[in-house]
Amino acid sequence: MRYILFFIVGFLPIFSYAQDQQEWLVKIGDNAPNFEFTLADSSVKNLHDYKGKIILINFFATWCPPCRAELPRVQKEIYDIYKSNKNFELFVFGREEDWNRLMPFIQKTGYTFPILPDVKREIFSKYANSGIPRNVLIDEQGKIIYLSLGYTEEEFNNLLDVLKNKLN
Numbered sequence: 580m581r582y583i584l585f586f587i588v589g590f591l592p593i594f595s596y597a598q599d600q601q602e603w604l605v606k607i608g609d610n611a612p613n614f615e616f617t618l619a620d621s622s623v624k625n626l627h628d629y630k631g632k633i634i635l636i637n638f639f640a641t642w643c644p645p646c647r648a649e650l651p652r653v654q655k656e657i658y659d660i661y662k663s664n665k666n667f668e669l670f671v672f673g674r675e676e677d678w679n680r681l682m683p684f685i686q687k688t689g690y691t692f693p694i695l696p697d698v699k700r701e702i703f704s705k706y707a708n709s710g711i712p713r714n715v716l717i718d719e720q721g722k723i724i725y726l727s728l729g730y731t732e733e734e735f736n737n738l739l740d741v742l743k744n745k746l747n
Contacts, residue, residue: 584709586604589652590747593716594618597620599727601670602680602707602708602732603706603707603726603728604704604707604708605667605706605707605715605721605723605726605733606705606723606726607724607725607726608723609722610627610722610723611626611634611715611717611721611722611723612617612626612705612706612723613625613626613627613719614626614701616670616672616695616697616702617695617696618693618695619693619695621720626717626721626740627721629678630664630720630743631666631719632665632667632668632718632719633666633667633668633716633717633719633745633746634668634670634716634720634739635657635667635668635670635714635715635716635742636670636671636672636706636714636715636716636717637649637650637653637669637670637671637672637712637714637715638671638672638674638697638702638703638706638707638711638714638715639671639672639673639711640674640675640676640711641676641680641684642672643680643711643712644655645689645711645712645729645730646711646712648730649712649730649735650671650688650690652735653669653671653692653693654690654691657669657692657738657739657742658692658734661742661746662691662692664746666719666746667746668677669692669693669694669717670693670695671690671692671693671694672695672696672697672702672703673694673695673697674697674698674700674703674711675698675699675700676696676697676698677696677698678696680693681694681696687693691712698719703712707728710728710729712728712730713726713727713728714727714738714743716738716741716745718745724740724741724745725741
């Protein structure tokens with residue numbers, strides 16, 4: 580019994596810390612943190628350039644199985660449907676990925692949505708500590724209206740519902 584108590588008291592903070600590492604650094608209702616990023620055409624933009632639009636930010640990595648399961652749905656059920664909507668923008672950031680990794684991935688998968696590097700987690704670290712895939716949905720005023728971590732069909736369907744309500 581003493582060993583069990585020692586284990587619980589000794590290791591509970593470690594387990595709690597690991598879980599905290601995946602917590603959001605933002606919450607629904609917050610203003611989305613601004614950041615700069617470089618598009619494939621080498622132009623530099625910042626998030627505020629897109630104020631007035633619904634913006635979906637997705638964080639992924641090329642090696643991440645849940646990310647690889649989610650991205651085909653991002654292409655088919657989000658980007659293909661809303662890419663011509665002038666009130667919508669999608670940015671997918673490869674966490675700790677550079678163009679040398681992203682370009683072959685884009686060519687292999689055939690994705691047509693913007694996949695951009697976040698080599699040093701400079702963008703990701705404004706939103707979270709760890710854990711991907713993540714989706715951040717921002718409204719026209721720059722407020723966060725939806726957050727998701729991981730990929731499940733249910734969670735993705737919830738994201739689709741919020742997008743549909745905001746864009747239709």
